Amino acid sequence: MTAVLRLFGEAPWSARLGIVLITLYVVVAVFAPLLAPYGERAIVGYEYEPWSEAHLLGTDNLGRDMLSRLIYGARNTVGIAFATTVLAFLLGGAMGLVAATLGGWTDQALSRLVDVLMAIPQLIFALLILTIVGTSVVSLILVIAVLDSTRVYRLSRAVAMNIVVMDFVEAAKLRGEGLWWIIRYEILPNAMPPLVAEFGLRFCYVFLFISALSFLGLGIQPPTADWGSMVRENATLISFGDITPLLPAACIAVLTIAVNFVVDWFLMKTSGLKE
Amino acid sequence: MSERPVLLEMKGLRIEARVGETWSEIVHGIDLTLHKGEVMGLIGESGAGKSTIGLAAMGFARDGCRLSGGEISFAGIDLMRASEREKRRLRGARIAYVAQSAAAAFNPAHRLIDQFCEAPLEHGLAGRRETEAYAEELFTRLRLPEPDTIGFRYPHQVSGGQLQRAMTAMAMSCRPDLIVFDEPTTALDVTTQIEVLAAIRDVVEQFDTAALYITHDLAVVAQMADTIMVLRHGDMVELGETRQLLAQPKEGYTRDLLQVRSFRKPTMAEASRETPLVELQGVSAAYGPVKVLDKVSFALHRQRTVAVVGESGSGKSTAARVITGLLPPTEGRVMAKGEPLPPDYRKRTKDQLRQIQMIYQMPDTALNPRQSIRQVIGRPAAFYLGLSGKRLEERIRELIRLIELDPDDYVDRLPTELSGGQKQRICIARALAAEPELIICDEVTSALDQLVAEEILELLQRLQDELGLAYMFITHDIGTVRAIADEVVVMLQGQVVEQGPKNTMFTPPHHAYTEKLLASVPEMDPDWLTNLLAERPKMV
Numbered sequence: 001m002t003a004v005l006r007l008f009g010e011a012p013w014s015a016r017l018g019i020v021l022i023t024l025y026v027v028v029a030v031f032a033p034l035l036a037p038y039g040e041r042a043i044v045g046y047e048y049e050p051w052s053e054a055h056l057l058g059t060d061n062l063g064r065d066m067l068s069r070l071i072y073g074a075r076n077t078v079g080i081a082f083a084t085t086v087l088a089f090l091l092g093g094a095m096g097l098v099a100a101t102l103g104g105w106t107d108q109a110l111s112r113l114v115d116v117l118m119a120i121p122q123l124i125f126a127l128l129i130l131t132i133v134g135t136s137v138v139s140l141i142l143v144i145a146v147l148d149s150t151r152v153y154r155l156s157r158a159v160a161m162n163i164v165v166m167d168f169v170e171a172a173k174l175r176g177e178g179l180w181w182i183i184r185y186e187i188l189p190n191a192m193p194p195l196v197a198e199f200g201l202r203f204c205y206v207f208l209f210i211s212a213l214s215f216l217g218l219g220i221q222p223p224t225a226d227w228g229s230m231v232r233e234n235a236t237l238i239s240f241g242d243i244t245p246l247l248p249a250a251c252i253a254v255l256t257i258a259v260n261f262v263v264d265w266f267l268m269k270t271s272g273l274k275e
Numbered sequence: 276m277s278e279r280p281v282l283l284e285m286k287g288l289r290i291e292a293r294v295g296e297t298w299s300e301i302v303h304g305i306d307l308t309l310h311k312g313e314v315m316g317l318i319g320e321s322g323a324g325k326s327t328i329g330l331a332a333m334g335f336a337r338d339g340c341r342l343s344g345g346e347i348s349f350a351g352i353d354l355m356r357a358s359e360r361e362k363r364r365l366r367g368a369r370i371a372y373v374a375q376s377a378a379a380a381f382n383p384a385h386r387l388i389d390q391f392c393e394a395p396l397e398h399g400l401a402g403r404r405e406t407e408a409y410a411e412e413l414f415t416r417l418r419l420p421e422p423d424t425i426g427f428r429y430p431h432q433v434s435g436g437q438l439q440r441a442m443t444a445m446a447m448s449c450r451p452d453l454i455v456f457d458e459p460t461t462a463l464d465v466t467t468q469i470e471v472l473a474a475i476r477d478v479v480e481q482f483d484t485a486a487l488y489i490t491h492d493l494a495v496v497a498q499m500a501d502t503i504m505v506l507r508h509g510d511m512v513e514l515g516e517t518r519q520l521l522a523q524p525k526e527g528y529t530r531d532l533l534q535v536r537s538f539r540k541p542t543m544a545e546a547s548r549e550t551p552l553v554e555l556q557g558v559s560a561a562y563g564p565v566k567v568l569d570k571v572s573f574a575l576h577r578q579r580t581v582a583v584v585g586e587s588g589s590g591k592s593t594a595a596r597v598i599t600g601l602l603p604p605t606e607g608r609v610m611a612k613g614e615p616l617p618p619d620y621r622k623r624t625k626d627q628l629r630q631i632q633m634i635y636q637m638p639d640t641a642l643n644p645r646q647s648i649r650q651v652i653g654r655p656a657a658f659y660l661g662l663s664g665k666r667l668e669e670r671i672r673e674l675i676r677l678i679e680l681d682p683d684d685y686v687d688r689l690p691t692e693l694s695g696g697q698k699q700r701i702c703i704a705r706a707l708a709a710e711p712e713l714i715i716c717d718e719v720t721s722a723l724d725q726l727v728a729e730e731i732l733e734l735l736q737r738l739q740d741e742l743g744l745a746y747m748f749i750t751h752d753i754g755t756v757r758a759i760a761d762e763v764v765v766m767l768q769g770q771v772v773e774q775g776p777k778n779t780m781f782t783p784p785h786h787a788y789t790e791k792l793l794a795s796v797p798e799m800d801p802d803w804l805t806n807l808l809a810e811r812p813k814m815v
Contacts, residue, residue, distance in 0.1 A: 167641040171705070174599055174620055175655060176628045189645035 011265055018261030025255055029075040036068035041223045048237060051244075058244055061233050066244060072225040073248060078255070080141060080220065081207040087145035088206070089199060092152025097183045097191070099153075100160030111157070114150045122147055123212065130218045140210070140219060148206055155198050159191045193270035200263030204256040211252055227252055282350060282452055282485050283309040283332055289344035290327050290336060290509075302327055302509040304345065311452065312483040316500030316517070318493055318532070320724040321695075324509040325489045329455045332487055333370045334362045350452065367394040371446035375458040377438040381430040388426030391445050400449055413444040416481065417474040436467035440474050447478060453485045460495065464586040464751055465795040472498055472797075473808055491724060493532050494797035497521060498804040505529050517801050531726060533799065550613045551576050552713055552745050553598060553631065557607035560590075560597050567593045569769045570607065575713055578739060580746040582760035582777075584753065584792065590769040591749045595715045598747070599631060629659045632706035636718035638698035642690040648675070648701055649686045655708040674704045679734060696727035703734065713745045720755060732758050753796040757781070765789050 008016065028035060037056075038044050042064065049059040057066035095114075099107040117125075126143055133139045163169060164187065172186050211228030213219030220226035222233075227248035234245035290302035302324045309315055317325040327340060334354030336342050347354040349370065354362065366372075371394075374380040381390060391410045395401045401409070407426070414422035417440040430438060439459055446454050459475065460468040476499055479486050488499045496503055496517075503520050505512040505528065513526045524530045551574035560568040567590045575581050583591045596602040598609055600620030609616045611630065617623050635641035642651060649671055656662045656670050672682035678700040690698055699719060706714050716735070720728035736759060738744060748759060756763055756777070763780040765773045765788065773786040785793065794807060 166643075167635040167637065168643040170601070171633065171635075171641060174601070174628060174631075174633060175658060175709070176620075176623075176625050177658070185646070185650075186643055190643070 014261040015265035018258040018265070021254060021258035022262065025074055025078060025258075028071055029078050032071050032075045036065075036071040038065040038068040040064075040068060040072040040225050042068075048234075050242075057247065060230070061236070066234075066247070069225040069230060070227070070248060070251065073227045073230060074251070076220055076224055077207065077210060077227050077252075080137060081203060081210055084141045084144045084148070084206045084210070085199060085203045087141065088148035088202065089152055089195070091145060092149030093156045093195060095149070096153040096156030096158075097160050097187055098179070100157045100164050101179060101183055101187065103164075107157075110153070114153050117147065117150045118154075122209070126209070126213060127216070127218055130213070135218050135221055137220065140213070144206060144209060144213075148202060148209075152195075152198065152202065156191060156195060159194050160187050163187050163190045193267065196270075197263050197267045200259045200266070204259050207252065207256065279310040279312060281308055282311045282313075283307070283487075284348050285328075285331070285345065286347075287345035288328070288331060288342070288347060290324070290331060291341050291343040293339045293341075298341070298343070300343070300509070301340070302331075305506075305509075305511055307504065309453070309485055309487065312485055313502065314479060314486045314488055314500045316496030316503040317487060317489045317506060318491065318496050318503060319506035319512075320491060320726065322508065323506040325506050326457050327509075328506070329457055329487050329489045330372075332453065332455055333366055333372065335366075364398070367451075368398040368400065368449045369451050370453045370455070371449070371451040373439075373442050373446045373454060373456045373459050376462055377442040377459075378430065378435060380442060381438065383430050386427055386429055387433070387441050387445075391426060391441075391448050394445070394449050398449060406448065410444065410448070413447055413478070414441070416478055417441075417444055418470065419444075434467075436463055436471055439463060439471050443471075443475055443478065447482065447484070450482065451484060453487070454479070455487045455489070457489045458491070461490065461492070465753065465797075466586060466791055468495075468797075469795045469804070469807070472804060475499070476804070492797065493521075494799050494803075497799055497801045498797060505532065521799055521801065549576070551610070552612060553616075553747075554610040555594065555597070555607065556610060558594070558597055558604045558609065559606035560593055560602050560604045562602075567769050568597065568604070571766075571769070571771050572607075573764050573771065573774055575745045575747055577712065577745050578743045579761040580739065580748055580759050581762045581764060582748040582750060582756040583764045583766060584750060584756055585766035586751060588768075589766040591766050592717055593769075594766075595633070595717055595747065595749055598715065599633060625659060629655075629709045630712045631715065632709050632711040632713070633715045633717065634699070634702050634706050634719045637722055638695060638702050639690075639722075641702050642698055642705075644690050646689075647686070648688050648690075651690070651701060652704050652708050655705060659709050670708070674708055677707065677738070678704045694727075695723050696731060699723060699731055700734065703731075703738070707738070707742075711744070713747065715747045715749070717749045718751070719748075721750070721752065728755075729758075735759065753793060765792065 008019065011019070043062055044065050045055060045059045045063045047059065047061055047063050049055055049063070051058045055065050055067070057070065060066055060069060095110055099110045126147060129143050130139065133143070169182060169186050172182050210219050211226075214226045214228030215232045217229075217232070219228055222229060230248040231245055237245045285305055285307040287304045287306065288302060289300055289304055291298040292301045305328055307315070307328070317328060319325050327337070330337060331342060331347060332349070334347060334349070334357060342355060345355070349365065352361065352365065381387070388407060388410055392403060392406045395406045396403060410426050411422050414425055419425050419437055419440055425433065425437070425441075433441065443459070456475065460471050463471060472495065478484070488496055490496050500517050502515065503517050504514045505520075505526070507528055513520065513524065513529045515525075520529065521533065524533055554574040555572050557570045557572055558568055559566065559570055571590070571594055573581065583594060585591045593602060597604050600616070600618065600623055603618035609618070611627065616627060620628065652674050653667055653671050656674075657667055662670050671686060675682040675685055680697065680700060690701070693701065720731055723731065732755065735746065739746060746759075748755070750756060760777045762776050763774065764771055765780075765786065767788050773780065773789050780789065781793070797803060
């Protein structure tokens with residue numbers, strides 16, 4: 001614990017701010033039912049009520065409490081984005097490391113498959129598949145994870161390629177070590193810093209992507225609270241000069257920036273770069 | 276020499292480098308006086324501060340370094356206080372710099388002549404046509420082939436030795452008063468090095484240019500310099516006129532440097548007639564369509580060292596890759612104790628793999644930076660010999676003691692916390708952990724300072740005597756061969772041109788190529804290069 005605190009103390013202000021903000025989001029997401037004044041789906045007033053004592057941020061197009069929806073939205077949007085990113089990394093990272101280590105036909109086959117997937121614009125591809133398989137949370141996570149794993153694959157393969165040519169990997173191969181051992185003990189520890197940094201960035205992309213899909217109506221389905229669809233549902237208010245519909249967008253933006261602050265710091269720390 | 280006017284003077288020069296947030300001094304008050312037309316050699320191990328001082332002569336400090344004290348004056352100009360503009364006017368025009376790796380110093384996207392002309396045109400010293408004519412003259416003097424057209428080639432179209440000479444020509448382009456040579460021949464083969472040395476010495480003499488010649492090789496600097504300054508850890512150890520310093524070194528450290536390569540393995544009896552441990556039989560190998568080995572045969576015996584020598588590209592490392600099974604041969608076979616070894620390492624048994632271990636040239640890339648010494652050394656012992664728990668820990672400690680390090684101090688360190696020589700020792704321990712019969716040493720000392728390299732050779736020799744190991748020693752350094760080999764295999768363009776016991780190899784008559792290779796090794800004698808050039812007046 002003291003080590004964590006010391007690390008936090010050494011971090012620059014931007015990273016500290018990022019860490020505080022991310023912690024805040026996580027707390028809100030975990031304790032949403034305790035923090036929210038009303039239920040996620042409860043209709044508690046008239047449509048589009050202005051900010052008031054009872055409804056701090058007013059109500060939405062169906063008369064649901066905006067603040068409560070924002071709080072529940074953290075849970076849904078962030079949770080799904082996190083699950084998707086983890087899945088994308090397990091899939092793409094593993095494939096990339098295997099491709100780089102084995103080389104030859106395995107590498108060719110996997111790389112060309114990934115090229116084909118990447119050749120189709122991501123958003124259109126996702127819309128297409130989601131229209132076919134239907135929009136459940138599970139299919140949403142799987143589809144985005146597969147699409148995003150192609151990007152992770154390319155990065156992890158490129159990073160691993162540079163490590164595979166090192167003499168210590170050759171020494172391990174000549175020792176007779178198996179594929180799993182070489183990947184787990186020789187390559188992965190050295191590939192970790194760029195992959196972790198990419199995890200932060202990828203998380204933001206996935207997050208924005210889900211919000212974009214929700215805005216288009218193919219993401220997280222109503223009545224589940226989600227920041228992307230909340231923007232769409234209340235978009236009409238913008239023409240009346242009300243900033244309420246922009247609040248979910250602001251939540252997205254702040255989290256994205258916070259994650260990037262932390263990622264930048266981590267990259268700098270592990271690569272030994274100075275500012 | 277000393278009655279000539281002073282060109283460069285440093286007084287109490289101090290340079291600091293940044294480590295994390297604090298500055299620490301790496302050069303502690305150096306006094307240096309260089310007269311016009313004088314060549315001074317700066318010599319020392321890595322970390323001695325010689326390159327840093329060389330750059331300081333141009334009023335320059337690398338990123339993360341700063342000139343923190345003392346005075347530098349060049350031809351009456353105070354470089355410590357001169358503005359960036361004034362210094363820029365000097366650099367290239369009156370002071371030039373030749374880097375260790377010409378390949379990295381040239382811009383690959385421009386022709387040599389364009390890069391040659393850059394400085395004179397920039398400084399407004401001459402017109403384009405005039406400069407090109409001067410380039411041709413310099414290329415001729417530096418004995419570059421086709422001096423009238425070579426400038427119109429791109430850097431990748433000329434060889435490494437030619438590029439290094441072109442870089443020297445570029446440094447001369449503005450007829451500077453001072454050139455700083457930073458290890459200009461270290462990356463070259465011995466046979467190429469000699470051409471570059473001769474060329475540099477000629478032009479420096481002809482144009483009466485002063486030079487700071489930085490190197491770690493005393494034999495090289497003996498050929499080039501009028502005076503030699505010996506540096507260690509940022510301090511001056513000794514300064515003297517070349518012949519004087521070589522003949523009567525005052526300091527112990529200088530004597531150590533001079534005695535480097537004095538290590539000699541005692542001569543062994545003739546090779547035993549027993550079945551060789553490993554034998555190459557008519558092996559040919561190729562990378563795709565490029566044939567790199569052509570019917571190579573030689574044998575490795577227990578408790579004996581075979582040195583494989585040759586220039587880069589001669590196929591000596593490829594021979595090692597064939598033995599280890601990384602590159603299956605296209606023809607011929609590898610025998611182990613009379614039995615053919617599977618050509619591909621993936622087809623070999625664990626025990627076959629265990630018997631042949633490898634030590635690499637670059638200890639930095641040969642050790643996984645994320646594994647502690649315990650893991651690095653422990654893995655082969657656990658993997659091959661099934662050791663675990665207490666027995667494994669004891670074996671690890673025993674191995675660390677065997678390579679003359681303290682187990683308590685080193686077992687939990689990461690490779691990044693070790694010096695180059697210590698890393699190489701760990702690599703040796705890793706190879707030993709497998710309890711092999713043959714260790715292939717691929718240029719294991721060429722990335723190390725000479726004194727450290729000497730210690731590694733002594734360690735390897737002691738281990739051979741104690742454990743009866745066979746070594747295949749790949750090197751381009753004849754000094755190493757003399758020190759450690761029992762038998763020598765000379766390779767040229769993928770073929771074995773000569774092989775036999777060391778003593779017969781070093782006594783004439785030689786194969787023409789062996790002769791050239793032997794003659795090209797610099798000796799401490801300051802007249803060595805002069806005599807050699809006199810003997811071979813038509814050197815290409």
